[in-house]
Amino acid sequence: MDKREKEKKAYLLFRQKRVGIDFETEKRIHFKVKGQTEEYSVIFDKERKEFTCDCKFFSLKQKFCSHILACKMLREKLGKYSHSIPRK
């Protein structure tokens, strides 16, 4: 899978609203991504600022997969508004 194809796939996941935040803790954000056949869990570590995914592509290559890219897109979109939410 080349980079462009991966980005396109990620964009489609994002646009079709297949990406969502499952829950958020102080240290992590847990995302759910609905793939074609399976559902994937993507975790964003706030301290390390790192994404991990439980799909095969990520575990084999340790590179961003389309699921992580889709979660990044969602975060960027939500990030625009999150500044106005008061945090403790």
Ligand SMILES: [Zn+2]
């Ligand atoms: Zn993945």
